[in-house]
Amino acid sequence: MTDLEPVRTYFAGWNARDADAILASLTEDGTYEDPSTGGPISGSALKAYVTGLWSAFPDLRFEEDSLDSTGPNRAASQWVMLGTNTGSMRGLPPTGKSVRVEGSDFFTLRDGKVATVKGYFDGGAVPRQLGLDIIVQPSQIGPFKFGVSTEVQTGRLDEPVAFSITTLHARNDECVQQVREGSRASLIDMLKMDGFIGATTAVIGHRMVTISAWDSPEASRRVMKEGAHAEVQKGMYDGTLASQGYTSVWTKARMNPLMVRCDGCGKMTRGPDADRKCKSCGEALPDALPFW
CATH class of the missing domain: 3.10.450.50 (Nuclear Transport Factor 2; Chain: A,)
Known part of the structure; x- marks a missing residue:
């Protein structure tokens, strides 16, 4: 026994x-x-x-x-x-x-x-x-690679004027995790910053991208110098986290009007004016979602 x-x-x-x-x-x-x-x-x-x-x-x-x-x-x-x-x-x-x-x-x-x-x-x-998504997908099929993404919204309906784009290739899986943790902390910092509208991140293998929307190019530069984002940047520039990468700020050249579907007639109409009425049937339009 x-x-x-x-x-x-x-x-x-x-x-x-x-x-x-x-x-x-x-x-x-x-x-x-x-x-x-x-x-x-x-x-x-x-x-x-x-x-x-x-x-x-x-x-x-x-x-x-x-x-x-x-x-x-x-x-x-x-x-x-x-x-x-x-x-x-x-x-x-x-x-x-x-x-x-x-x-x-x-x-x-x-x-x-x-x-x-x-x-x-x-x-x-x-x-x-815990209410977490479980995603089963291939890492790559032909020229297509797959990953996961995250969205952060302030709820502001402003049209973005500038976009900050940061992309890097992490050195290995451990570095991906370190950058993801740093990115979450950075996004929490950004929610407290004037001028921030929203952001989307993507992780595809070792490639990591963050696109954030701002109400001015000047507002977007603040995140480059403060808080968790600055720490992640340091890890990129000194080579401990990334094999390559860049940061950039892009300004708006053109943005077409926001289109909203009317629940009454089912047609898409230009985003709500002050009266918030559908231009086709006159019904009240649903609340607009954040622009970004």
């Missing part, structure tokens, strides 16, 4: 949120693996992984459904992971939402400790329960 006490000690470390206790429950060469780790991890990598989880879910805990021996020096456990997202996860602000994830771990044991842990669970369960 396999002694299950090492597994109980391992889970006790998790529920105590004690990374050193988890590591102590493993053999010197012990490893942990689950769908999000990209393979077996151990030592400092495992410690960083569990502390990152606790940072995002400070109350994270496991409730055991079952724990059984599956053979000599082997065991399996079914569990439920519970926690509330009150800390930042991957640079995102906390959602305050709770998660419940069912999973199982399979253990090999040696010398009274855990030698390997292989965990299995639905990798999309946490982001879905």
